[in-house]
Amino acid sequence: MPAMFRTILTSALLPLLSIGAQAQVWALHGTAVTPEGPVTGATVLIDGNTIRAVGQNVPLPSGTKLIETNGFIYPGLIDLHNHVTWNILPHWTSGTKSGARYDWQQLPEYRMALSLPHDRVVAEGHGCAAERYAEVKAMVGGATSQTGLGEDDLTLPGATTAPAKPPPNCLGSYIRELGVSSRLYPAGAAEPLNFEISPLAYDAAHTLALIESLQNHTLQASLIHIAEGSPTDASAAHEFGFLRARGMLVPGVSIIHGVALTSSNFAAMAKASVGLIWSPRSNFELYGATTNVASAKQAGVTIAIGPDWSPTGSDGMLQELKYAAIWNATQFPVAFTDRDLFQMATLNAANLAGIAAQTGSIVAGKRADLLVLKSDQSDPYNAFTHASPEQVALVVVDGTPQYGDTTLMRQVRPSGASAALNVCGVAKELAVPTKDAWSATQTELTTSLHRWGTTLAPLTECR
Numbered sequence: 001m002p003a004m005f006r007t008i009l010t011s012a013l014l015p016l017l018s019i020g021a022q023a024q025v026w027a028l029h030g031t032a033v034t035p036e037g038p039v040t041g042a043t044v045l046i047d048g049n050t051i052r053a054v055g056q057n058v059p060l061p062s063g064t065k066l067i068e069t070n071g072f073i074y075p076g077l078i079d080l081h082n083h084v085t086w087n088i089l090p091h092w093t094s095g096t097k098s099g100a101r102y103d104w105q106q107l108p109e110y111r112m113a114l115s116l117p118h119d120r121v122v123a124e125g126h127g128c129a130a131e132r133y134a135e136v137k138a139m140v141g142g143a144t145s146q147t148g149l150g151e152d153d154l155t156l157p158g159a160t161t162a163p164a165k166p167p168p169n170c171l172g173s174y175i176r177e178l179g180v181s182s183r184l185y186p187a188g189a190a191e192p193l194n195f196e197i198s199p200l201a202y203d204a205a206h207t208l209a210l211i212e213s214l215q216n217h218t219l220q221a222s223l224i225h226i227a228e229g230s231p232t233d234a235s236a237a238h239e240f241g242f243l244r245a246r247g248m249l250v251p252g253v254s255i256i257h258g259v260a261l262t263s264s265n266f267a268a269m270a271k272a273s274v275g276l277i278w279s280p281r282s283n284f285e286l287y288g289a290t291t292n293v294a295s296a297k298q299a300g301v302t303i304a305i306g307p308d309w310s311p312t313g314s315d316g317m318l319q320e321l322k323y324a325a326i327w328n329a330t331q332f333p334v335a336f337t338d339r340d341l342f343q344m345a346t347l348n349a350a351n352l353a354g355i356a357a358q359t360g361s362i363v364a365g366k367r368a369d370l371l372v373l374k375s376d377q378s379d380p381y382n383a384f385t386h387a388s389p390e391q392v393a394l395v396v397v398d399g400t401p402q403y404g405d406t407t408l409m410r411q412v413r414p415s416g417a418s419a420a421l422n423v424c425g426v427a428k429e430l431a432v433p434t435k436d437a438w439s440a441t442q443t444e445l446t447t448s449l450h451r452w453g454t455t456l457a458p459l460t461e462c463r
């Protein structure tokens with residue numbers, strides 16, 4: 001694998017670095033995976049929440065703490081398909097394959113195992129705890145951004161008709177909650193991303209307003225669930241026609257799932273610059289099939305990947321990527337390269353979410369959202385698509401080290417409250433706002449879930 005040797009530092013940056021608060025400037029050393037390719041022996045210089053430089057021979061301001069990772073440094077992963085607060089619930093199967101999502105959502109087993117406990121835990125006031133737990137679970141899988149927080153997921157006690165305003169530090173305190181609390185826009189600004197589970201249920205006025213918002217760019221992205229079901233299921237297959245008839249094939253829209261879409265549907269999506277968000281494990285578990293992503297790729301559709309949720313999908317992004325890589329290896333010819341899968345989880349996702357100017361790749365000037373993996377593989381893309389959560393050595397969000405191997409965390413963050421985690425036998429450390437915050441979150445959720453006959457899901461399966 002040829003290494004790139006580009007140093008993306010301009011001399012114009014140096015005076016800025018010397019002015020900045022020294023304690024905010026630090027650097028990671030390892031193999032950095034940049035848009036041009038892997039750079040061995042690279043330094044990633046971080047100043048506050050921003051990547052200031054990446055490359056070999058990066059000059060460091062005096063006093064900069066340089067941390068040797070002995071690993072691969074990737075951009076933080078961007079999950080465009082999740083249902084955040086549901087990830088507190090254990091893995092679930094109905095025992096049979098469904099035709100479309102409308103089928104399993106009607107099952108009493110689904111109601112008892114998932115929707116009732118979820119809704120009661122939230123109604124009892126534990127929505128924020130569920131949200132915090134899910135943010136940590138996402139970091140365990142390498143994510144620094146995710147979507148999928150519903151407006152009812154944080155409803156607090158007494159708020160019977162409308163969601164109450166969540167308290168400070170309720171959401172987005174660990175990772176970016178896109179569309180809600182991403183920290184990518186000025187405080188108080190509306191987030192220009194919308195995530196919808198049932199876009200065909202919009203009335204005409206809502207549909208028109210959505211299209212107008214995308215066309216005048218007050219909204220940058222709308223991620224919508226369409227055609228979730230078996231490829232042979234009529235109701236799932238018909239949804240694309242309904243979407244097109246409503247004029248919703250416009251740039252900025254991305255279709256989540258699309259399992260029942262055809263090659264002509266993908267051609268129409270590519271023509272309209274509509275993206276696709278793929279969730280293979282959940283598709284196979286619920287419907288026994290997944291999206292014809294090879295056809296979508298051939299049509300030129302931009303594809304991202306997301307786990308859906310952990311009850312029927314993967315616990316996080318790395319786990320979903322490994323699932324996708326294993327599925328890919330069963331295809332002849334294979335649909336994707338390892339680098340294609342890496343792109344789906346990083347820059348493709350950033351492009352579909354309208355945040356590529358701020359994150360999604362290791363480039364000077366972007367936010368410092370980073371993932372460090374330890375691996376004995378030589379190819380960073382192959383290491384990436386076959387990694388397990390215990391290999392996550394460090395997750396940096398907006399320039400702040402949030403989670404990682406205990407030894408590395410102690411180097412990059414020598415002081416501050418922390419919680420010890422054991423991830424598949426490896427000691428990890430989580431940066432927390434107060435000493436007991438993590439144990440309190442777990443206890444709160446465990447107690448509530450037990451009342452509704454279930455248990456708190458693990459942060460990850462180990463396999």
Ligand SMILES: [Zn+2]
Pocket residue numbers: 081082083225256308
């Ligand atoms: Zn979904």
